[in-house]
Amino acid sequence: MESRKATRRDFMKIAGRCVAAGIAASVVRRPLQAAGKLPNFVWLLSEDNSKHYMKLYDELGAETPRIAELAREGVIFNHAFSNCPVCSAARSTLETGCYGARIGTQFHRKYRAVPLPEGLRMFPVYLQRAGYCTSNKKKTDYNFKAGKGGWNSSKDWRGRKSGQPFFHKQSFATTHEGRLHRIRAGGALSEKERRTFVHPYFPDTPLFRRTAATYHSLHRKMDGEIGRVVDQLKKDGLLEDTFVFYFGDHGGVLPRSKGYVYETGLHVPLVVRIPENFRGLVDLKRGTRVDGFVSFIDFGPTLLHLAGIKVPGAVDGRPFMGPGVSLADLNARDETFGTADRFDEKYDMVRSLRKGRYKYIRSYQPFNFDSLQNNYRYKMALVKQMSERDLRLVGTFRKELA
Ligand SMILES: [Ca+2]
Numbered sequence: 001m002e003s004r005k006a007t008r009r010d011f012m013k014i015a016g017r018c019v020a021a022g023i024a025a026s027v028v029r030r031p032l033q034a035a036g037k038l039p040n041f042v043w044l045l046s047e048d049n050s051k052h053y054m055k056l057y058d059e060l061g062a063e064t065p066r067i068a069e070l071a072r073e074g075v076i077f078n079h080a081f082s083n084c085p086v087c088s089a090a091r092s093t094l095e096t097g098c099y100g101a102r103i104g105t106q107f108h109r110k111y112r113a114v115p116l117p118e119g120l121r122m123f124p125v126y127l128q129r130a131g132y133c134t135s136n137k138k139k140t141d142y143n144f145k146a147g148k149g150g151w152n153s154s155k156d157w158r159g160r161k162s163g164q165p166f167f168h169k170q171s172f173a174t175t176h177e178g179r180l181h182r183i184r185a186g187g188a189l190s191e192k193e194r195r196t197f198v199h200p201y202f203p204d205t206p207l208f209r210r211t212a213a214t215y216h217s218l219h220r221k222m223d224g225e226i227g228r229v230v231d232q233l234k235k236d237g238l239l240e241d242t243f244v245f246y247f248g249d250h251g252g253v254l255p256r257s258k259g260y261v262y263e264t265g266l267h268v269p270l271v272v273r274i275p276e277n278f279r280g281l282v283d284l285k286r287g288t289r290v291d292g293f294v295s296f297i298d299f300g301p302t303l304l305h306l307a308g309i310k311v312p313g314a315v316d317g318r319p320f321m322g323p324g325v326s327l328a329d330l331n332a333r334d335e336t337f338g339t340a341d342r343f344d345e346k347y348d349m350v351r352s353l354r355k356g357r358y359k360y361i362r363s364y365q366p367f368n369f370d371s372l373q374n375n376y377r378y379k380m381a382l383v384k385q386m387s388e389r390d391l392r393l394v395g396t397f398r399k400e401l402a
Contacts, residue, residue: 037277038130038131038132038165038307038308039165039241039242039243039275039277039278039281039306039307040157040165040166040167040168040238040241040242040243041166041167041168041242041243041245041303041306041307042157042167042168042169042170042229042233042242042243042244042245043167043168043169043170043245043247043299044170044172044226044229044244044245044246044247045169045170045171045172045246045247045248045249046171046172046174046175046219046222046226046246046247046248046249047087047171047172047173047174047175047176047177047248047249047252048175048176048177048248048249048250048251048252048253048257048258049175049219049222049248049249049251049252049253049268049269050248050251050252050253050257050263050264050265050266050267050268050269051080051248051267051268051269052199052263052264052267053212053215053216053219054067054219054269055068056068056071056076056269056271057076057078057269060197061197061216061219062215062216062217062219062220063219063220063223064219064220064222064223064226065223065227066223066224066226066227066230067223067226067246067269067271069227069230070226070230070244070246070271070272070273071271071273071287072286072287073273073274073286073287074244074271074272074273074274074284074286074287075271075272075274075284075285075286075287075288075289075290076269076270076271076288076289076290077270077271077272077289077290077292077294078289078290078291079267079290079291079292079293079294079334079336080247080267080268080269080270080293080294080295081266081267081268081293081294081295081296081336081338081354082248082249082250082251082265082266082268082295082296082338083099083100083266083295083296083297083336083337083338083339084100084106084250084266084296084338084339084340085250085251085257085258085259085260085261085265085266085338085340086108086250086258086259086340086343087108087141087249087250088105088108088109088110088141088142088143089105089106089107089108089143089339089341089343090249090250090296091139091140091141091142091249092105092106092142092143092144093105093296093297094296094299094300095122095123095124095142095144095146095150095300096116096120096122096123096144096300096315097123097297097298097299097300097301097311097312097315097316097317098117098120098297098314098315098316098317099297099316099337099339100143100339100341101339101341101351102316103116103117103144104143104144105142105143105144106143106339106341107143107341107342107343108143108342108343108344109344110143113142113143113144113145114143114144114145115144115145116144116145116147117314118314119312119314120312120314120315121147121149121150122142122144122146122150122300123300123301123303123304123315124136124149124150124151124167124169125149125150126304126309126312127167127303127304127307127309128149128150128152130307130308130309131164131165132164132165132166132167132307133152133153133157133159133160133161133164133165133166133167134150134151134152134153134166134167134168134169135151135152135153135154135155135156135157135159135166135167135168135169136150136151136153136154136168136169136170137154137155137156137168137169137170137171138154138171139171156168156170156229156232157236157238158236165307167303170229171249172222172225172226174218174221174222174225175215175218175219175222175252175253176253177252177253177258177376177377177380178379179214179218180211180214180215180253180380181379181380181381183207183210183211183214183380183381183382184207184381185205185206185207185210185381185385189206189209189210190213192213193206193209193210193213194209196209196212196213196216197212198212199254201256202254202255203385203386205382205385207381207382207385208254208382208385211254211380211381211382212254215253215254226246230244230273239275240275240276240277241275241277241278242275243272243273243274243275243278243306244272244273244275245270245271245272245273245299246269246270246271246272247268247269247270247271248268248269249268250265250266250268251263251264251265251266251267251268252264252265254382255377255380255382255383255386258377259340259343259346259374259377260340260350261338261339261340261350261351261352261361262361263354263359265338265340266336266338266352266354270294272284272321274286278306281306281321281322281323282306282321282322282325283325283326283327283330284321284327290327290330290331291331292320292329292330292331292332292333292334293333293334293335293336293354294320294330294333295317295336295337296317297315297316297317298317298318298319298320299317300315300317301315301317301318301319302317302319302320302321302322304319305319305321305322305323305325306319306321306322320333334355334356335353335354335355336353336354337351337352337353338351338352338353338354339351339352340352343374344374344375344376345373345374345375346371346372346373346374346377347365347368347371347372348363348365348368348371348372349363349364349365350362350363350364351364
């Protein structure tokens with residue numbers, strides 16, 4: 001691909017035009033396309049990961065050296081949130097930029113797929129129209145009628161036309177909840193299991209330590225998988241033309257996370273590697289952390305904006321990077337909304353608002369507590385243990401470890 005570095009001067013020039021014209025950043029049209037250069041995008045999503053188990057966010061969390069490497073060459077978002085704590089509902093928000101509860105995509109599993117608001121398409125369609133090749137490996141799992149278009153490939157960028165810009169999205173199931181279903185109590189704990197941190201709001205039992213240790217190990221494995229995609233980009237000579245996003249597809253996955261609007265259900269890790277040739281397109285410095293709040297509704301609009309494409313008025317989100325979005329603007333954002341409705345057979349209707357360090361959760365059906373059983377969650381042995389007599393052993397185990 002032809003190379004032209006977008007400089008900080010470009011950013012200031014474009015931002016200045018926005019201010020001078022008195023228009024929102026989201027209506028800037030294709031400044032870089034005019035210059036003959038568009039950035040590529042790669043989204044790497046690990047399944048069922050809140051930020052609370054990663055050393056990037058918590059010193060007792062799992063080490064993820066490859067993701068840490070992306071962070072050194074990019075930024076860590078301290079406050080990134082899914083708007084929904086479960087797979088298909090979160091994914092539907094990502095692809096549409098809309099709140100699920102507004103457009104009817106908030107149920108998991110759906111009774112039927114809903115049509116999108118009139119005139120709105122999933123955002124990769126807009127990238128395609130601007131000349132991008134789009135690929136998705138491979139999870140779709142939407143609650144809306146996607147229609148034709150969206151994805152050119154279920155592989156990666158290597159099948160595109162020569163010089164064509166691309167957006168590649170890839171999911172990693174290594175950390176998915178299902179990987180913890182087979183863990184059982186019994187037998188002596190290994191040294192690693194004994195040393196694994198268990199959050200204080202969990203019962204500290206051997207089974208919890210074993211499950212947490214396995215979850216940590218899966219993080220390491222997932223980190224290696226992420227690293228291999230980055231290596232491929234580098235090998236193809238594309239890394240410095242590509243914004244690489246790593247994030248969790250929603251929170252997870254020990255109890256009270258996936259499926260619930262608590263922080264461990266919604267607060268995800270987000271690292272964005274900033275490519276050398278597009279450093280000037282964003283008001284962010286490599287190796288820093290951002291405190292401003294960003295949510296899944298904002299992710300698609302951010303890509304469109306970075307590509308110089310008009311963000312459709314029908315979406316709820318707004319760009320958090322790109323021309324006209326200053327770090328000061330970003331850091332002034334301090335709100336995120338969450339929803340949990342019926343997920344599988346769990347019947348619920350909960351809304352949450354986090355504002356700065358405070359969080360308000362409202363359950364519209366507190367009388368309906370018998371409906372909160374979710375059989376998939378209960379496949380994890382420790383979820384069952386939480387409601388069983390084994391908990392009488394907790395005190396004994398603590399003494400044993402002391
Ligand atoms: Ca998931």
